[in-house]
Amino acid sequence: MRKLISLVLALGLFSASSAFAYDKIEWSKMDKNKDGYISPQEMKDHYKKEGVYK
Secondary structure (H helix, E strand, C coil): CHHHHHHHHHHHHHHHHHHHHHHCCCHHHHCCCCCCCCCHHHHHHHHHHHCCCC
16 A cells, blocks of 8 residues: 555656656757757757757
């Protein structure tokens, strides 16, 4: 029973922290051609420039 409670609490904290991280993404910086749509290539290029991808 303790493991179940621990698992539920851990998942709850993880999902809460993920939601806050999603709000911090600056989507407008990724949209290079300002068309209101961020293509996968625009996202990849942005993260390469920021140093996330090598």
